[in-house]
Amino acid sequence: MSVLQNVTIKYKLILIIMLTCVTGLVLAGIAFIGWEQSVLRNSMVQNLSTQAEMIAENCKAALTFQDAEDAKETLRALRVESSIVFGAVYTNDNKLFATYYRNYADIRVHPSELQESGFSFGDGLLAVFKPIVLDGEVIGTVCLRSDMSPMYSMLKRNIGVIIAVLFLSSAVALLISSRLQKVISKPILSLAGVTKAVSEEKDYSARAIKHSNDEVGSLIDGFNEMLEQIQQRDVELVDAKEKLEVRVEERTAELTTANEQLTQEIAIREKAEENLRKTEEKYRIQFEGALDAIVVTDAETGVIIDCNPAVTKLVGREREELIGQHQRILHPPEKIKGGFSKTYKEHLKNKQGQTLETQIITKKGEIKDVAVKASLLEVGGKKVMQGIFRDITIRKKAELRQAQLLEQLENANNELKDFAYVVSHDLKAPLRGIKTLADWIITDYADKIDEDGKKQLGLLVNRVDRMHNLIDGILQYSRVGRIREEQVEVNLNELVTEVIDMISLSENVTIKVENELPTITCEQTRIMQVFQNLLSNAVKYMDKPQGLIKLGCSEEKGFWKFRIVDNGPGIEEKFFGKIFQMFQTLSPRDEFESTGVGLTVVKKIVEMYGGKIWVESKFGEGSRFFFTLPKQETGVTNEKLKAGFIS
Amino acid sequence: MRIRAYNLIVLALVLFMAAISPKARANSATSIEYQVKAAFLYNFIRFVDWPEEKVADSNEPIIIGIIGKDPFGRSFEPIKDKPIKGGKVVIKRFKGLKELEKSRGKNESEQHQQIDAIRKCHLLFICRSEKTKFRETINLVKDHSVLTVADTKGFLESGGIINFIREERKVRFGINIATAKQAKLKIRSQLLRLAQRIVEEEQSDEAKK
């Protein structure tokens, strides 16, 4: 079998075809012979039977009439048939009646047993039995025996023919098959050839030629496609290889640099470790030496891991006493909730890094106020809370005092408010009375009072007025800062225009707004008061025939700088500060009726907003009043303003 | 019927007596001969074809007539029930012509009946006793397709169709094909072949004499 397997396809095909053909033919031949034989046999039998029949028929009379001779005579006719070796007529009790022998009286050709009818083969002879029937009655049997010689000779002949035909057919089949096998083998062989060429020469561009559209054709297609893919992959492979080489180079370069970097990093790392050690040392020193108490606890359990000497100072417990204890030992019961101090929980939750206030309790039971700031750290894989405590008892006390003071102050303020009201009303009332009465006296007793008297009464009235103004001034001053207004956006341009309108200007005085004023967030009345006081001052004290008052503003870093410049009398330097003092006037009141409160109020207002006010002037050459207002995005947050203190 | 039964018993007794009588023994040899001949008669019928009109009615049995002194005796016993050509066989015995003539005067109808019966036979065995009347007897059945058989010398020449010939220990026969032809009988070749003697002599009208 293996031998066959290694034979070339061509021979395989031929072999197959031949084998098939030959087998077919042989089988056909055999079948044919077999059939022929059978037919022959049958015909022989038939033949013999017929002859026996004839004999029987012809021997009827002889047998009936016991004429053996006649029977014999009849039998003798069998000589014609060369194959018949024996013929006999038996009576109906199976006694030989007449016989015929081809070759001498050979007992051997007698049938071994008699049948009534039918045939049998035996001893190389065919025996046919036929009953002799006369009028429906069997009177005897005819037996004929013939040898198989015709059959054998037929057989021989047939076999000979068959063999001849076989050879002939085989030869033809060989011829045809060796031609036709090419149909199969040629494409396969060519494919094999191509394959071999491809594998030997590694030439993937080769392609097999498709000859037919059958399985071989599709095989060739597949093969070609495969080659295509291989070729492509080859190309890709070459490409990739190239790329790979490039990448390898790059990688190598990278690795080299990485290696260098690594060496560097290691050096750095070592340095860093050294630094770390130093830092740790530093930390340790700081930890130990810190004034604030530092407590390190296990973040999960809340057990104290470490603490510095400052803790001992704070709570009066030694380090050994604290380590291993739960952090709540530091706090009084009211500051503990759920087994942990409240601030601890808060810190842990979401307030890390924020300063919270709580209380600690010393060993002796003394409660101290503390500010604590805690953060979550990871030390050696473990989460710890580091809390820094600062004793804020003093601060707390101060805060308390402050609150107290605040309260006092507020009360004072309220008192003052009421006081101001009272002052305003109750002080003014008698003044009013005095004035009115003076007025009536003047009116009613005009004829009874002399010039001096009238003058004196005039002075009386004047002094009453002054008193009135002073009271108003005080009231005004006190109102500033006390009465809180809503902070609104004020367009200073509009405000200044209004103020200018309100001031009664004489014809010789002009107020000029030099540039665009900003819009600021402030209390409207207050700022109005500022501009009003300053402008009215400038107007009031104007001594020049052409009074020019200029108002401007400049933007500085973080504040507005307003200026009111006049060409009035000017102010001596030594009075620069004085003019802002309460009730201070530079000229006697008889000359310029003034409360002396105006600038004081302005100063108070400006400073309340966190600004500054000053004056630049040369005596006789006018004055320049400057004040600044800080720029605020969201209004004034000045602490003083907030507190509403009266400075 | 009492008479018939009585007759039968008497006949049986007589026959039995005859059988065991020495004469009967002496006839054993001849009885064999006649057994054979009886069988032959049956066989003849097998190999002879009567014309259509004689065997038209298949239900009618084949009649074997024996005229004269019956030599067969009981020879027909073994074979009388055997069918021939699918039909039964009947053996009829007739008196000889002499006696027939004698009785002519007495009962004509009976005589005619007899003659008709004789003519109806398919095979008529004319016994030796009728030797002198062969021609007449043959004439009688002429044109009636009767197969005439005898075992007397000169039968064939007398116009008989088959005649037994004694040859040593074998029974042979001869056939007159002419007379057979005349009687419109077809004798199969097989039978003819077996005949020891074939004669072709026509029956002449001389028999009428």
Next chain:
Amino acid sequence: MRNSRPVLLVEDDSVDAMTVERAFKDLRVANQLIHKINGEEALNYLKANQNNGKPCLVLLDLNMPKMNGIEFLKVIKDNAELKSIPVVVLTTSQEQRDKVESFKLSVAGYMLKSVDYRSFVDTIRTIDLYWTLSELPQNVE
């Protein structure tokens, strides 16, 4: 004032009261001026004179002893008979609080007492003019 009914002046300061009287005289205001020095006395007067002599106008000062102006206002405005009498506050107070309270209690006017008599007279003149022009309900008339 258009009618002959009196005007009730509720004022504790004698000088201020004198001022109003003088002003009335100067202005030739026909109406009688009834002067009560505090809220309590004013109320008593009003109650006594409900049916006749009901004032057609009340000039009310706010800062008074015993019962001040606001308290007085509250009372009369609570009183069905008295609440329809127009009340004009005549005060020195410029306090916003006072103004608010007064108008909350439905004052018909809030006038400032000026220091200057002349101005004061102007104020009274205006009140007189106004309340002469203005209609008043019958029970007040």
